[in-house]
Amino acid sequence: MNVAVVGGGAVGLSTALTLGRHGASVTVFERDELGSGASGRAAGLCYDAFADDVDAAVAADAITRYRDLDLFEPQPYVWVARDESDAAAVREQIAGMQRNGVAVEALTPAELGDRYPALDTSGIEVAGLASDAGVLDPDAVVATLAETAREAGSTIETETPVSLASPTTVETPDETRTFDAVVVAAGPQTKPLVADIGVSLALKAYRAQALVTEPVDAALPSFYDATREFYWRSKADALLVGDGAHEVDPTEWNPEADAEFVTRSLDRVEQSTALSPACDRAWSGLCTATPDGAPLAGQVADGLWVATGWQGHGLMRAPAMGDYLAADVLNRPNPLSEHLPDRVDPTRFDGSEEFAALDDPTRDWDE
Ligand SMILES: Cc1cc2nc3c(=O)[nH]c(=O)nc-3n(C[C@H](O)[C@H](O)[C@H](O)COP(=O)(O)OP(=O)(O)OC[C@H]3O[C@@H](n4cnc5c(N)ncnc54)[C@H](O)[C@@H]3O)c2cc1C
Secondary structure: OEEEEEOOOHHHHHHHHHHHHOOOEEEEEOOOOOOOOOHHHOOOEEOOOOOOHHHHHHHHHHHHHHHHOOOOEEOOEEEEEOOHHHHHHHHHHHHHHHHOOOOEEEEOHHHHHHHOOOEOOOOOOEEEEEOOOEEOOHHHHHHHHHHHHHHOOOEEEOOOOOEEEEOOEEEOOOOEEEOOEEEEOOHHHHHHHHHOOOOOOOOEEEEEEEEEEOOOOOOOOEEEEOOOOEEEEEEOOEEEEEEEEEEOEOOEOOOOOOHHHHHHHHHHHHHHEOOOOOEEEEEEEEEEEOOOOOOEEEEEEOOEEEEEOOOOOHHHHHHHHHHHHHHHHHOOOOOOOOOHHHHHOHHHOOOOOOOOOOOOOOOOOOO
């Protein structure tokens, strides 16, 4: 089977990898460099802390694959709530995760402070601790997936923007080629790409920002504050801090971080720890959203598949979802095939839905 994969991010490369391993002849087309989309800009959080059983199954499958590729670095994940309604939600999440067999426990602020003395636990109502969580290095993920896909026989063409002339006909600047199947994993560009051949996707883009601090001298877990809505992870001897998401037009967005985001994030770190690091570097990237928060991953026309709408979780899910998609294209069994198809079927929407990419896209982050 001759398959084209459009998009050289973690999802496209993961899909190419499994397709190649099952004997397909695969060509990956990437308009720029590998990882130049969201994959190379991700924070790299990777955890199994999901209360939903299908999400937990995808996460467990992805973590196993990342471990096999030697890309998963253990780092416990703590999330906290500061008001009663967020705290009730966190307690409910923990109960759901425990039902899924996730190694997670609820901690009081005192217990959290004992484990992580560098955290300022004042104002925290409750914390969850997921001990089997970890982090990924996005550059290493992209490089390793590309190398492994090549070893499995894929051809990867970078600096090659493509468009679709039909569900299975790909136009590059130099030629027109027809394949048995095409998988479009082009992030927010998936929508305009397939719109050219009459497929309408319920997909929006939002911009997320991140920064890396100067080195800090503290042992900290990955951390998400559900009330203040920001996160960090340890990255080498520094912290990578993220939040500041807002809906944007994917054709017009600023890949640099906003100055307000940097100031706000450093303030948040200072409020939550005894640390006051400076910013080393900051950036932004585009994430994709769907009306129900689940991805669009599956067939949309004869010979055409899409994979997008990861809602900020695409890197951690990539190897599991790439394997699932490849199996779907090749009509082979996959461990997730029992649960996923309805949840992620891209045709569950007709593309005309009105929805907001984020819960509250008008929120003023400087408040
Ligand atoms: C700041 C930030 C932090 C994040 N943190 C995390 C995190 O901690 N954990 C997590 O799991 N996820 C995180 N994400 C989300 C994650 O990065 C994405 O969900 C994931 O990378 C999506 O991978 P992808 O392969 O689908 O898309 P992308 O990596 O965007 O790849 C799509 C590729 O398609 C290419 N392309 C587009 N159009 C064309 C065309 N016409 N022809 C050829 N190629 C084309 C693009 O150049 C791009 O390289 C974060 C995102 C951002 C921005």
